[in-house]
Amino acid sequence: MTSLLKVSNLVKKFGGLTATHDVSFTVEKGDSLALIGPNGAGKTTIFSQIMGEVRQTSGTIHLAGQDIGAMPTATRIRHGISRTYQVPRPFSDMTVLENIRVGLMPDSLTQMVFGRIDHDREEALALSVGLAPQDLLKSPSELSMGDLRKLELARTMATNPSVMLLDEVFAGLTVGEIAQISELIQSMRREGMTFLIVSHDLKALEPLVDRAIAINQGQKVAEGSFKEVMDNEAVVASYLGG
Amino acid sequence: MNIRWYHLALWAAFIIGMIYLPQLVSKGTLRTIIFANYLAIFAISWDVLSGRTGYVSFGHPFLIGLGAYTTAILTKRFGVPVEISIPAAVLVTMVGGSLLFLPALRVRGSYFALVTLAFMELMYQLVQVIRPDLTGGTRGMSGIQTLTRGAVNGYYLSFGLMASLGFAMWLLMKTRLGTALSAIGMNEEAVRGSGLNTTKLKLAAFMLSAFVAGLGGAFYVHYLGSIAPRALFDINFVFTIIVAAILGGASTIIGPIFGAFFLTFLLEYLRPYLPGAERYFIYGGIALLLYMYEPKGLHHVLQMALSAIKGKSRS
Numbered sequence: 368m369t370s371l372l373k374v375s376n377l378v379k380k381f382g383g384l385t386a387t388h389d390v391s392f393t394v395e396k397g398d399s400l401a402l403i404g405p406n407g408a409g410k411t412t413i414f415s416q417i418m419g420e421v422r423q424t425s426g427t428i429h430l431a432g433q434d435i436g437a438m439p440t441a442t443r444i445r446h447g448i449s450r451t452y453q454v455p456r457p458f459s460d461m462t463v464l465e466n467i468r469v470g471l472m473p474d475s476l477t478q479m480v481f482g483r484i485d486h487d488r489e490e491a492l493a494l495s496v497g498l499a500p501q502d503l504l505k506s507p508s509e510l511s512m513g514d515l516r517k518l519e520l521a522r523t524m525a526t527n528p529s530v531m532l533l534d535e536v537f538a539g540l541t542v543g544e545i546a547q548i549s550e551l552i553q554s555m556r557r558e559g560m561t562f563l564i565v566s567h568d569l570k571a572l573e574p575l576v577d578r579a580i581a582i583n584q585g586q587k588v589a590e591g592s593f594k595e596v597m598d599n600e601a602v603v604a605s606y607l608g609g
Numbered sequence: 610m611n612i613r614w615y616h617l618a619l620w621a622a623f624i625i626g627m628i629y630l631p632q633l634v635s636k637g638t639l640r641t642i643i644f645a646n647y648l649a650i651f652a653i654s655w656d657v658l659s660g661r662t663g664y665v666s667f668g669h670p671f672l673i674g675l676g677a678y679t680t681a682i683l684t685k686r687f688g689v690p691v692e693i694s695i696p697a698a699v700l701v702t703m704v705g706g707s708l709l710f711l712p713a714l715r716v717r718g719s720y721f722a723l724v725t726l727a728f729m730e731l732m733y734q735l736v737q738v739i740r741p742d743l744t745g746g747t748r749g750m751s752g753i754q755t756l757t758r759g760a761v762n763g764y765y766l767s768f769g770l771m772a773s774l775g776f777a778m779w780l781l782m783k784t785r786l787g788t789a790l791s792a793i794g795m796n797e798e799a800v801r802g803s804g805l806n807t808t809k810l811k812l813a814a815f816m817l818s819a820f821v822a823g824l825g826g827a828f829y830v831h832y833l834g835s836i837a838p839r840a841l842f843d844i845n846f847v848f849t850i851i852v853a854a855i856l857g858g859a860s861t862i863i864g865p866i867f868g869a870f871f872l873t874f875l876l877e878y879l880r881p882y883l884p885g886a887e888r889y890f891i892y893g894g895i896a897l898l899l900y901m902y903e904p905k906g907l908h909h910v911l912q913m914a915l916s917a918i919k920g921k922s923r924s
């Protein structure tokens with residue numbers, strides 16, 4: 368069986384700095400993989416390469432058996448992969464619903480102009496991530512960090528992905544918000560969504576994943592069940608050292 | 610689409626008011642309004658590209674000039690009828706403009722502004738050296754066929770053109786295309802991250818902008834009956850277009866129309882006091898005031914006034 372996401376021998380050099388050093392891993396359909404490592408380990412850079420926002424120096428990326436490693440970002444998204452950002456980046460002068468509208472848009476000028484806007488779908492998406500009905504016409508600047516992360520999730524889900532990459536979904540959230548987002552991810556998992564999740568909040572991360580890989584200084588240092596990886600000496604050392 | 614009945618009512622009121630205008634004002638004022646109409650067309654064109662996507666063009670006279678020169682040369686040198694030369698001018702502006710501007714749409718921010726400004730200057734130099742027998746060289750061209758006689762007809766033609774282009778662009782920008790173009794202005798990466806091909810979107814914005822600029826440029830030259838490269842490819846003209854658009858409220862179409870009228874009359878009334886370079890004080894002053902007090906421009910002021918009236922009539 369081909370893996371849904373397969374990253375092979377990925378290398379990224381920024382000048383003299385090797386941010387990704389020969390990293391390989393796979394994510395099977397319906398699985399959830401944690402990607403952990405200290406600050407600056409290279410987690411976000413791996414996401415950016417998978418999405419095509421940063422072009423790898425070498426290595427390949429396959430989605431459902433298809434080589435997506437040279438495609439433009441928008442094309443990769445149309446193939447069913449999308450991400451959230453560590454720092455939420457909403458469209459600042461738009462309402463919550465309009466933000467989701469952009470995620471839902473077909474990549475066709477004629478449909479943009481003549482097609483009907485699916486207001487029900489926009490609203491359903493917003494409510495499904497736990498945004499409150501009274502927030503839908505607010506602008507992002509009026510939202511809490513938790514709501515911004517929910518909006519980010521809704522906009523990501525709007526592109527109808529089969530794999531979602533979540534970067535630091537819990538950063539800056541209150542305990543209550545962490546519980547909400549966690550519940551949301553778990554319910555999406557039950558519906559069969561595939562995840563690759565980065566988080567510094569290891570306690571919140573644990574119940575959301577089947578497996579984990581650990582990265583340090585661009586290199587994969589451990590792989591296995593979440594517990595195995597957490598107990599790994601190299602991983603413990605990297606967190607203490609980093 | 611987010612179109613309410615009062616939007617259409619306001620458009621209708623605006624158009625009806627403008628139809629009766631020639632009976633109320635002097636010929637001189639009418640000629641000023643004709644200029645305001647053409648400036649509004651150019652500001653609309655700028656708004657569709659720069660107001661929306663944030664790719665700030667400092668070279669719109671380049672596009673306007675492509676349209677104006679094409680129809681001027683075709684009619685005057687080759688005797689082509691305007692029914693053919695004007696569509697040809699629009700086509701040349703869209704195709705020729707995109708050949709040169711497209712590479713520039715890959716560079717953001719000040720670089721885009723710089724590249725477009727450079728194209729304008731390049732065009733100014735080129736019309737003087739390449740085939741001056743066609744372009745009229747430094748002195749430009751005169752005796753170009755005019756489409757109307759008298760201020761009243763000139764007014765109706767320019768207003769009809771401005772209102773139809775303005776209404777069409779306003780409608781178009783109310784669709785998801787407008788939303789997507791605005792999104793590019795806010796965060797282009799995130800638009801790509803939503804699975805949209807931003808190059809295609811920017812090209813669409815550019816083509817619409819060039820269409821309006823080319824059509825406006827062509828009709829403008831057939832109104833003036835002459836073309837003067839130094840006045841056309843002039844940084845002063847660039848400033849007038851941009852300030853009109855942002856004074857009215859960028860990315861709203863209606864704003865730039867109001868901005869164009871406001872600025873035209875402001876400059877007209879201040880003309881005795883500001884013979885030349887002092888105009889730049891006005892541009893700079895307006896830009897500064899906008900930045901400090903009302904970055905969304907006159908359109909926003911009008912919107913607030915409108916909602917205040919609606920609020921009152923409801924209570």
Ligand SMILES: Nc1ncnc2c1ncn2[C@@H]1O[C@H](COP(=O)(O)OP(=O)(O)OP(=O)(O)O)[C@@H](O)[C@H]1O
Nearest residue numbers: 381384386404405406407408409410411412413453
């Ligand atoms: N565009 C870039 N140019 C140069 N260096 C970069 C670039 N992007 C990232 N880096 C470097 O690559 C390394 C990995 O950064 P990355 O953001 O991927 O780490 P991270 O694991 O996501 O860290 P954090 O936990 O802080 O988010 C860092 O040393 C960073 O400075």
Ligand SMILES: [Mg+2]
Nearest residue numbers: 410411412453
């Ligand atoms: Mg990171």
